[in-house]
Amino acid sequence: MLNKNALKTLLIVVPLVTLAACKSGPSEAEMEAEANRQAEVAAQQVADAKASADADAKRVEVAKADALQKAKEMVENEKAKLVAQNVVYFDFDRASVKSDFHSVLDMHAAFLVKNAGQSIVIEGHCDNRGTPEYNIALGERRAKSVETYLMNAGVSSSQVSVVSYGEEKPAVQGGSEYAFAQNRRGIVVYQ
Amino acid sequence: MTTWIFKFSSKKLNIVAAAAALLFFNFQLSAATNEIIITGGIESARPIGVVPFKYLGNSTLPENLSDVVASDLQRSGKFNPSKLSSMPQFPTTDTEVNYAAWAQKGVDMVLVGSVETTGLNQFLVTFELIDVLRAQATGGQAKTLENGKLVMTRDHVIEKRTKTINGSDFRQYAHIISDIVYEKLTGERGAFLTRIAYIKVLDRDTNPKPFRLVIADYDNVNPTTLLSSPEPLMSPTWSPDGNTLAYVSFENKRSQIYLQDIYTTSRTRLTDFPGINGAPNFSPDGKKLAMVLSKDGNPEIYVMDLQTRNLTRITRNRAIDTEPSWTPDGKSLIFTSERGGKPQIYQVNLATNRKSRLTFEGEMNLGGAVTPDNSQLVIVNRTRGDYHIAKQDLKNGDMLVLTNTYLDESPSISPNGSMIIYSVLENGIPALAWVSLDGRFSFKEPVADGEVKSPSWSPFLL
Numbered sequence: 001m002l003n004k005n006a007l008k009t010l011l012i013v014v015p016l017v018t019l020a021a022c023k024s025g026p027s028e029a030e031m032e033a034e035a036n037r038q039a040e041v042a043a044q045q046v047a048d049a050k051a052s053a054d055a056d057a058k059r060v061e062v063a064k065a066d067a068l069q070k071a072k073e074m075v076e077n078e079k080a081k082l083v084a085q086n087v088v089y090f091d092f093d094r095a096s097v098k099s100d101f102h103s104v105l106d107m108h109a110a111f112l113v114k115n116a117g118q119s120i121v122i123e124g125h126c127d128n129r130g131t132p133e134y135n136i137a138l139g140e141r142r143a144k145s146v147e148t149y150l151m152n153a154g155v156s157s158s159q160v161s162v163v164s165y166g167e168e169k170p171a172v173q174g175g176s177e178y179a180f181a182q183n184r185r186g187i188v189v190y191q
Numbered sequence: 192m193t194t195w196i197f198k199f200s201s202k203k204l205n206i207v208a209a210a211a212a213l214l215f216f217n218f219q220l221s222a223a224t225n226e227i228i229i230t231g232g233i234e235s236a237r238p239i240g241v242v243p244f245k246y247l248g249n250s251t252l253p254e255n256l257s258d259v260v261a262s263d264l265q266r267s268g269k270f271n272p273s274k275l276s277s278m279p280q281f282p283t284t285d286t287e288v289n290y291a292a293w294a295q296k297g298v299d300m301v302l303v304g305s306v307e308t309t310g311l312n313q314f315l316v317t318f319e320l321i322d323v324l325r326a327q328a329t330g331g332q333a334k335t336l337e338n339g340k341l342v343m344t345r346d347h348v349i350e351k352r353t354k355t356i357n358g359s360d361f362r363q364y365a366h367i368i369s370d371i372v373y374e375k376l377t378g379e380r381g382a383f384l385t386r387i388a389y390i391k392v393l394d395r396d397t398n399p400k401p402f403r404l405v406i407a408d409y410d411n412v413n414p415t416t417l418l419s420s421p422e423p424l425m426s427p428t429w430s431p432d433g434n435t436l437a438y439v440s441f442e443n444k445r446s447q448i449y450l451q452d453i454y455t456t457s458r459t460r461l462t463d464f465p466g467i468n469g470a471p472n473f474s475p476d477g478k479k480l481a482m483v484l485s486k487d488g489n490p491e492i493y494v495m496d497l498q499t500r501n502l503t504r505i506t507r508n509r510a511i512d513t514e515p516s517w518t519p520d521g522k523s524l525i526f527t528s529e530r531g532g533k534p535q536i537y538q539v540n541l542a543t544n545r546k547s548r549l550t551f552e553g554e555m556n557l558g559g560a561v562t563p564d565n566s567q568l569v570i571v572n573r574t575r576g577d578y579h580i581a582k583q584d585l586k587n588g589d590m591l592v593l594t595n596t597y598l599d600e601s602p603s604i605s606p607n608g609s610m611i612i613y614s615v616l617e618n619g620i621p622a623l624a625w626v627s628l629d630g631r632f633s634f635k636e637p638v639a640d641g642e643v644k645s646p647s648w649s650p651f652l653l
Contacts, residue, residue, distance in 0.1 A: 121444075130555070132644070133514045133558070169423060179619070
């Protein structure tokens with residue numbers, strides 16, 4: 001591949017050579033200068049070709065990095081979407097995952113299966129009815145039922161751990177039905 | 192100069208008396224007692240006149256003895272101390288008491304006393320407990336036969352003591368006076384020289400370490416924070432010698448059981464098993480700790496030997512088992528189990544491992560503990576959706592609901608078995624409440640600067 005500089009060089013060099021040919025013949029100094037010039041041109045061509053190849057390689061690299069970045073961003077976006085819907089709610093004194101939350105947990109499961117390096121902690125929480133110690137047990141049962149759901153959907157047990165906070169970390173303070181309902185929850189926390 | 196010291200635990204009651212007192216006496220207010228809201232049962236309490244102790248001196252007293260005594264007696268639910276405004280007189284000694292005047296007011300017991308400065312930070316405290324009706328009957332001079340001779344006695348003075356105390360011991364000595372009065376008049380040991388431990392939770396949005404482990408005198412005076420944590424603290428419980436607390440901490444983002452010396456504040460992590468490490472409870476001899484661990488799959492009761500750290504598994508089933516509590520003889524555990532479907536109280540004999548169900552009334556029963564005399568089971572009972580503290584007679588099985596507050600939990604029995612401290616929801620915020628074991632007398636503390644929950648009453652400390 002000839003580039004513009006090489007063409008320019010040829011356009012200048014060819015008439016000069018022609019002019020010189022009109023003379024009785026090139027002197028030795030002229031011959032040497034010409035040889036040097038040609039060597040320079042050749043070297044320039046090699047250098048140009050290399051720079052071009054380097055640029056190409058760089059372009060590929062950048063494109064690769066871009067793609068990786070995009071994929072990562074997609075994962076992060078997906079994760080952010082999941083983190084925004086990481087709470088499932090339970091009925092009073094129950095620990096079974098309600099069907100309303102199957103689709104949300106399916107999304108988490110699909111993501112975790114795709115991203116086997118991602119680990120999560122499932123927190124189990126309760127409303128403040130009943131004793132704190134009983135609620136620790138109930139909160140663990142809730143967290144474990146979320147864990148079981150995710151594992152049934154293919155998530156590896158090595159990605160999941162559970163902790164129960166019972167009634168110790170309410171989302172909403174107080175003794176209203178609304179507060180109770182908001183506090184009976186399982187949370188999928190990405191690590 | 193003579194100074195009379197008054198302090199009112201209920202400010203509303205005594206404004207008239209305070210105004211009257213101001214006219215005659217130098218008036219001194221101290222923050223000696225916490226305000227309480229009596230929620231029931233004062234009519235069943237016995238009247239007693241706790242007359243302000245006369246101070247023979249002119250420095251400022253560190254604490255108001257008679258006020259602490261009156262507060263103690265009122266909190267026991269067994270006594271109704273007279274208001275200052277209804278006292279007929281302010282005597283200092285038995286000889287100054289106008290028996291008829293007190294009797295006319297319906298007050299048959301009077302406590303009088305004085306405080307005298309005897310040296311630097313040294314005070315001589317004298318008190319007399321007087322049976323007004325006996326004094327009226329004998330005219331203050333009873334005649335009894337002693338070695339065949341008729342002698343004069345003053346048997347209407349039930350107790351008279353004189354003791355020199357340090358300025359820093361006033362409050363403690365006031366509780367001792369209360370214990371003496373209480374035991375003389377009820378026949379039962381007083382529990383005024385005891386402490387409570389509880390968990391306090393400050394605003395979680397503004398405090399980096401909102402979870403606090405606190406100990407205080409039994410009346411929640413002199414609160415001391417033993418530990419502050421960014422993560423929840425739970426289930427404080429006293430060792431039988433009153434020196435150590437066991438509790439659960441989430442400071443490492445999972446539950447672990449710790450032991451902490453309340454005097455040196457040094458602590459040790461006792462357990463760090465996978466899953467739940469919870470509900471610690473010392474055996475009566477202090478050598479073992481019952482606890483709940485879910486390391487083998489689901490919550491089970493274990494007993495740990497505190498010296499060897501060896502674990503013995505007590506329960507084994509797929510249901511929740513939790514809240515172990517020793518019977519006074521140390522031979523069995525009471526616990527909560529869902530093995531019958533809903534949480535109910537069971538008892539396991541530790542020698543035979545035989546288990547039996549104790550509670551059947553209501554939808555659920557949780558958090559059981561047996562009274563020191565082994566006669567009653569104190570529980571959290573759920574009936575028609577309401578959670579209340581209840582007791583069940585261990586002989587005939589009769590159950591009696593004791594409280595009418597909201598979302599009652601975490602009952603803990605005083606070491607003399609007369610009162611129960613527990614946690615209620617007060618305008619949506621957990622607060623402390625007390626109820627007598629007969630259910631007649633109850634009071635609660637107004638909400639202060641945070642949630643207060645999981646109270647635990649200490650053993651006798653002297």
